[in-house]
Amino acid sequence: MTAITARDLKKSYGNVEALNGLSIDVEEGESFCLLGPNGAGKSTTIGILTGSIEPTAGSATVMRVDTIKDPMGVKKMIGIVPEMEYPPSFLTVKEYLDMVCSIRRVPDPEPKIKRWIEFFDLGKKEDVLCKDLSKGTKKKVMISAALVHSPKLLFLDEPFLDLDPVVQRNLREYLLSYVKEGGTIFLSTHILEIAEKLCTRVGILYNGRLIACDDISVLKRSQESLEDVFMRLVAEEA
Numbered sequence: 001m002t003a004i005t006a007r008d009l010k011k012s013y014g015n016v017e018a019l020n021g022l023s024i025d026v027e028e029g030e031s032f033c034l035l036g037p038n039g040a041g042k043s044t045t046i047g048i049l050t051g052s053i054e055p056t057a058g059s060a061t062v063m064r065v066d067t068i069k070d071p072m073g074v075k076k077m078i079g080i081v082p083e084m085e086y087p088p089s090f091l092t093v094k095e096y097l098d099m100v101c102s103i104r105r106v107p108d109p110e111p112k113i114k115r116w117i118e119f120f121d122l123g124k125k126e127d128v129l130c131k132d133l134s135k136g137t138k139k140k141v142m143i144s145a146a147l148v149h150s151p152k153l154l155f156l157d158e159p160f161l162d163l164d165p166v167v168q169r170n171l172r173e174y175l176l177s178y179v180k181e182g183g184t185i186f187l188s189t190h191i192l193e194i195a196e197k198l199c200t201r202v203g204i205l206y207n208g209r210l211i212a213c214d215d216i217s218v219l220k221r222s223q224e225s226l227e228d229v230f231m232r233l234v235a236e237e238a
């Protein structure tokens with residue numbers, strides 16, 4: 001079953017053409033990674049697919065819900081880690097996760113919150129205001145908020161940024177098991193080593209256009225890493 005379908009998506013911000021006819025399909029149970037140089041249109045794509053940005057043209061469905069007609073319907077079903085957002089500064093970690101569970105109507109929330117507090121070793125930070133957390137700890141809270149309602153589809157925009165190597169590895173291993181159990185991941189990252197370990201298929205965006213989209217094993221020439229593939233394909237376009 002298809003989890004994400006995008007057809008001929010276009011997005012302009014004034015005279016900046018951020019997306020120029022993007023079409024993509026992601027199947028349920030897939031771990032897909034969108035790569036691309038700075039400004040290629042990755043966050044814009046995630047914004048459209050998660051119902052936060054309205055495209056200038058084109059259509060998209062997520063779990064068969066239209067992202068333009070029913071953005072709230074999409075948001076209900078998914079977990080999102082946006083690239084640049086932090087938890088609200090005026091709430092403590094626990095208050096924020098309580099609020100997320102309440103908005104998402106999570107049944108029996110306490111053990112679910114506890115699970116992510118323990119996973120990210122946030123026990124001593126539960127009662128700390130989010131404004132007083134380090135960048136990495138804020139990211140841990142954002143990821144906890146994205147996972148606490150056990151969504152079947154995750155949109156992750158640079159989720160590993162600011163996390164220390166131990167936490168990066170723990171999160172990567174969790175995400176691998178999440179996909180093994182049937183979850184779907186749509187990831188965007190510049191950390192190609194992690195993308196290669198976590199994802200089976202990648203799309204490469206360049207100037208708002210998809211210049212490649214296939215299994216990593218198909219895109220690779222002999223001995224190439226994903227980084228080599230990325231450098232080669234982007235250089236061919238430049």
Ligand SMILES: Nc1ncnc2c1ncn2[C@@H]1O[C@H](COP(=O)(O)OP(=O)(O)OP(=O)(O)O)[C@@H](O)[C@H]1O
Nearest residue numbers: 013016017018036037038039040041042043044045
């Ligand atoms: N709100 C906005 N207003 C005007 N231009 C925007 C806006 N958001 C994005 N852009 C422009 O759209 C283009 C695509 O931006 P986007 O953030 O989607 O790229 P990206 O691939 O996620 O980049 P990065 O890897 O640097 O995060 C860029 O030229 C960017 O400057």
